[in-house]
Amino acid sequence: MSIVPAEAxxxxxxxxxxxxxxxxxxxxxRYFEPLRxxxxxxxxxxxxxxxxxxxxxxxxxxxxxxxxxRRLGREIGFELTSxxxxxxxxxxxxxxxxxxxxxxxxGWTLVTFSVPEHLRDLRHRLRAxxxxxxxxxxxxxxxxxxxVVDLAAALDAIIPDLPPASITAxxxxxxxxxxxxxxxxxxxxVERIREAHHEFIAHWEREDVASDLPPLxxxxxxxxxxxxxxxxxxxxxxxxxxxxxxxxxSFELFTRxxxxxxxxxxxxxxxxVG
Numbered sequence: 001m002s003i004v005p006a007e008a009x010x011x012x013x014x015x016x017x018x019x020x021x022x023x024x025x026x027x028x029x030r031y032f033e034p035l036r037x038x039x040x041x042x043x044x045x046x047x048x049x050x051x052x053x054x055x056x057x058x059x060x061x062x063x064x065x066x067x068x069x070r071r072l073g074r075e076i077g078f079e080l081t082s083x084x085x086x087x088x089x090x091x092x093x094x095x096x097x098x099x100x101x102x103x104x105x106x107g108w109t110l111v112t113f114s115v116p117e118h119l120r121d122l123r124h125r126l127r128a129x130x131x132x133x134x135x136x137x138x139x140x141x142x143x144x145x146x147x148v149v150d151l152a153a154a155l156d157a158i159i160p161d162l163p164p165a166s167i168t169a170x171x172x173x174x175x176x177x178x179x180x181x182x183x184x185x186x187x188x189x190v191e192r193i194r195e196a197h198h199e200f201i202a203h204w205e206r207e208d209v210a211s212d213l214p215p216l217x218x219x220x221x222x223x224x225x226x227x228x229x230x231x232x233x234x235x236x237x238x239x240x241x242x243x244x245x246x247x248x249x250s251f252e253l254f255t256r257x258x259x260x261x262x263x264x265x266x267x268x269x270x271x272x273v274g
Contacts, residue, residue, distance in 0.1 A: 011203055013224055015049050015057040020066075020088070021224035023080060024095070026216075026269045028088040034070040034077030039272050046217040083157060090153070094230055095223060101247040103134075103235045105148030107173040108180070111135060112142050113166050126158055134234035136187040144187055146236050184240045196232040197246040200225055204253055215264035216272070222261065226254050 022043055027035065037058065041051045058078055061067040066084035070077040080088070094100050111130065115123040133154040134145040151169050152159070159167075174180045184190070203209060204225070210218035229250060238245060 015053045017224045018044055018047055018220055019057055022220045024088040024092055025223050028085055034079040036075050036077050046214050101233055101235055103147030103237055107171055109145045109149040109171055111169045115166055122161055129155055132231055138187045193233050196229055197250045200229050200250050204257055214268050215261045216268035219261035219265040222257055
């Protein structure tokens with residue numbers, strides 16, 4: 001699942017990001033009727049997204065297999081495909097997880113792959129999926145992620161399309177005399193990850209951050225920003241992150257704001273689809 005590149009601003013919100021956040025929060029496993037295009041346009045209007053941009057991104061999400069169209073009288077409706085639902089469930093597991101910035105398990109997971117040039121779109125999807133799962137390039141096409149990554153689950157939607165033996169993966173542990181600190185600095189820009197947390201905190205801790213927004217819009221923006229932060233932070237072990245690492249502050253702030261917007265946002269959604 002691709003939200004934003006890790007080097008981009010956490011608060012760079014594209015229409016696709018907002019649509020994914022909206023469907024993940026209010027639709028996936030909660031609302032089972034197709035949504036009229038007008039509902040989706042109305043939902044993102046307060047976030048400053050033009051109707052034309054919403055329609056363009058809905059079409060692209062249909063082309064990518066996340067959504068499918070349904071005829072609703074004179075209007076077009078959109079609903080999640082089984083693939084789209086799987087993507088959003090996986091993302092929701094981390095959005096609502098109790099320790100989103102802690103590595104899962106010990107050691108490291110390493111991956112290398114070879115995808116032919118004529119399948120470069122597939123290569124892009126593979127790289128995006130690896131990045132979302134916490135991987136970064138260490139050197140010469142070798143990708144590394146902290147902890148134990150369930151690679152089969154992370155690449156479930158991509159593996160059937162890959163040529164045989166495209167991916168080699170294995171786990172590793174740090175050897176005495178060869179500390180990982182330098183490898184971490186080579187693969188990840190730790191200070192940029194820190195800045196991403198500070199950017200999220202500075203925006204969402206403001207008391208007036210949602211004063212002019214409908215709760216549905218505020219919660220959609222919050223989740224879109226949170227997903228971008230989760231993508232930027234690969235869950236590196238804390239010993240590599242320096243003093244006063246801000247991840248716990250980000251988590252507390254997101255949890256508080258998410259709860260604050262919950263009931264009024266659901267009320268807004270019911271009014272939109274009613």
